[in-house]
Amino acid sequence: MTQKLLRQLPSIDKWLSSEPGNALCTEFSHGEVAYVMREHLANLRKNLEKGLKKIPALQSDEYFALLRADLFTRRRKSLRGTINATGIIIHTNLGRAPLAREALRAINEVTRGYSNLEFDLESGKRGSRHEHVESLLTQLTGAEGALVVNNCAAAVLVALNTFARAGEVLISRGELVEIGGSFRLPDVINRSGAHMIEVGTTNKTTLHDYADALGEATRVLLSIHPSNYRIVGFTAKPSLRELVKLSNKKKIVLIEDLGSGKLIDFKSSFLVSEPTVAHSVGQGADLVTFSGDKILGGPQAGIIVGRAELIDAIKRNPMSRAMRIDKLSLAALNATLQLYMPPNDPLKKIPVLRMISEDKANVKRRATNVLKKLKKHSAIECSLDDDVSYAGGGSLPMNGIPTTVIRLQVKGLTPNDLAKRLRETELPVIGRITNDKFVLDFRTILPRDVTDLIASIEDAIQ
Numbered sequence: 001m002t003q004k005l006l007r008q009l010p011s012i013d014k015w016l017s018s019e020p021g022n023a024l025c026t027e028f029s030h031g032e033v034a035y036v037m038r039e040h041l042a043n044l045r046k047n048l049e050k051g052l053k054k055i056p057a058l059q060s061d062e063y064f065a066l067l068r069a070d071l072f073t074r075r076r077k078s079l080r081g082t083i084n085a086t087g088i089i090i091h092t093n094l095g096r097a098p099l100a101r102e103a104l105r106a107i108n109e110v111t112r113g114y115s116n117l118e119f120d121l122e123s124g125k126r127g128s129r130h131e132h133v134e135s136l137l138t139q140l141t142g143a144e145g146a147l148v149v150n151n152c153a154a155a156v157l158v159a160l161n162t163f164a165r166a167g168e169v170l171i172s173r174g175e176l177v178e179i180g181g182s183f184r185l186p187d188v189i190n191r192s193g194a195h196m197i198e199v200g201t202t203n204k205t206t207l208h209d210y211a212d213a214l215g216e217a218t219r220v221l222l223s224i225h226p227s228n229y230r231i232v233g234f235t236a237k238p239s240l241r242e243l244v245k246l247s248n249k250k251k252i253v254l255i256e257d258l259g260s261g262k263l264i265d266f267k268s269s270f271l272v273s274e275p276t277v278a279h280s281v282g283q284g285a286d287l288v289t290f291s292g293d294k295i296l297g298g299p300q301a302g303i304i305v306g307r308a309e310l311i312d313a314i315k316r317n318p319m320s321r322a323m324r325i326d327k328l329s330l331a332a333l334n335a336t337l338q339l340y341m342p343p344n345d346p347l348k349k350i351p352v353l354r355m356i357s358e359d360k361a362n363v364k365r366r367a368t369n370v371l372k373k374l375k376k377h378s379a380i381e382c383s384l385d386d387d388v389s390y391a392g393g394g395s396l397p398m399n400g401i402p403t404t405v406i407r408l409q410v411k412g413l414t415p416n417d418l419a420k421r422l423r424e425t426e427l428p429v430i431g432r433i434t435n436d437k438f439v440l441d442f443r444t445i446l447p448r449d450v451t452d453l454i455a456s457i458e459d460a461i462q
């Protein structure tokens with residue numbers, strides 16, 4: 001029986017040259033249509049073997065519509081916008097920091113035509129791409145010099161390669177970690193050409209441990225800010241100031257990898273333990289590295305600030321040419337950094353900072369408005385709840401920010417079904433499941449996304 005049905009399936013050539021096949025080939029390429037048909041035939045074969053008793057009418061209008069819908073889905077852009085309802089503000093998988101309007105405008109202005117990327121308008125001669133952000137970065141951090149590469153992992157790699165290649169770098173065993181996005185510090189250090197000397201223990205590293213490990217070949221002392229983890233309990237580590245004194249005395253370079261890049265000391269009780277870049281510079285770190293798209297709230301970038309002669313040495317390293325920032329990111333970074341300068345209020349203008357510092361009452365108002373609209377649907381059961389959001393992106397692993405969520409239930413759908421349906425809409429919505437309930441966290445839902453959010457939910461419950 002199964003064998004007989006299997007023999008009735010058309011060959012790919014026959015199906016392609018049939019009337020529906022020809023019609024599809026006027027809209028899509030021959031290769032795309034063949035690919036989708038092949039997939040359908042393979043699925044049918046599998047289902048027949050599993051006991052399917054009837055072949056669907058492959059020449060029917062309904063089946064034609066099915067093939068056409070699949071072809072459109074394949075054509076859909078792979079990288080698309082989504083609504084972040086997870087409550088994790090700097091969500092690496094969702095693209096980290098949403099950009100400020102000013103940054104988007106700058107990308108448009110700089111890239112829709114030509115720009116002065118490496119052209120000095122005053123002299124009419126060749127300029128440097130680094131100059132566009134260097135003075136802003138030195139003003140904002142108090143450092144003598146600054147350099148930008150394409151991400152913070154690259155910043156650490158190029159800094160170590162410049163100063164510790166064929167030499168030694170000291171690092172505490174408590175800081176040999178993976179910092180999200182498979183950035184494993186030991187792997188990066190090894191690729192820099194530096195020999196890693198592990199110091200101390202996982203929970204305790206003293207100044208003496210560093211001093212004892214220091215030798216003829218030591219070039220760099222690397223200190224990593226514990227951004228996405230905490231070692232708690234019986235712990236000890238020297239202060240940055242103590243590390244500065246030691247490295248100055250021994251004439252080695254002290255690099256602090258901060259990761260998150262908090263530029264201003266704004267009053268948020270959820271970010272208190274996060275040091276500012278200016279603080280590290282002020283304490284005397286020779287170089288400080290941080291990301292452009294974490295707390296800073298800009299595009300992907302790796303920023304190195306510190307002593308001018310060291311920054312110059314990194315600029316001369318051919319590796320920094322291979323890791324240079326592109327003009328889109330540079331335009332966005334330039335515009336984002338300007339938002340930190342008076343009279344701008346970065347807490348209002350930079351989405352990440354706005355979300356971290358937004359009043360809970362405001363978040364609740366947004367959630368309440370959406371709740372009212374959702375209640376009109378008989379299939380939906382929903383209510384408000386108090387919950388906590390997180391800064392994410394390797395900042396503050398433990399400090400939650402009070403928030404308001406909508407608990408959403410749809411008749412006939414499990415929380416996982418609902419989450420899947422919402423991911424499959426034209427503008428996907430990514431929520432989270434807490435205590436077996438699907439929830440939408442309004443701290444990370446941008447005000448301008450509210451209308452689209454309702455449309456996506458209505459789409460998902462059809």
Ligand SMILES: *Cc1c(COP(=O)(O)O)cnc(C)c1O
Pocket residue numbers: 151152153154179180181183224225226227228257258259260290291292301302393394
């Ligand atoms: C996130 C992070 C990095 C990696 O930054 P990318 O910009 O993603 O390359 C490096 N160091 C620390 C401490 C971090 O938190």
